[in-house]
Amino acid sequence: MPKLEIYLPDGTRTSRDLIEEKVTIGRLADNAIQIDEGSVSSHHAELTLEHGEYHLHDLGSTNGTFVNDEQVTDAVLRQGDQVRFGKVEAVYAQETVGEGSAPPPEVPQPVEVQPGESSHRPVDFKNSSPFAKIAPKHDPVSIGVYALAFLSVLAAGYAVMQTLSMAMPG
Helix, strand or coil, X not given: XXXXXXXXXXXXXXXXXXXXXXXXXXXXXXXXXXXXXXXXXXXXXXXXXXXXXXXXXXXXXXXXXXXXXXXXXEEECCCCCEEEECCEEEEEECCCCCCCCCCCCCCCCCCCCCCCCCCCCCCCCCCCCCCCCCCCCCCHHHHHHHHHHHHHHHHHHHHHHHHHHHHCCC
């Protein structure tokens, strides 16, 4: 059974058997494989089973997806491929491997990850909210009513102050 061995930066290791036809990988909890690490995008990549092979697709991640130290957008995974999501290393295994037989991959040089400098809405972005956007209303009658109420409060305050000043002996 294919699986993905994931080596987290804190030194812990986790293994995930790949039994689904589509496996999403990312930082958010709605992914099949959640990797809570800052260099991993919220929806980083996905694995899809096509003709008995897992295909890795980068989902436009900020820090990229790499297979055997080459940045990829699409790749077919083979036994022993080293995969990296941001700074998180993983190894793809097609068969069940005995415990401890796959050491963590060595990184020849430190991986420098930079946060995105800018962010913008994708051209094909569509709002999926079932609620219509409420546009601010500029009703001149309401503004007039609020202005009149405010002036009335000021006039009442002024009248009370005048009454009190006349009632005080002087």
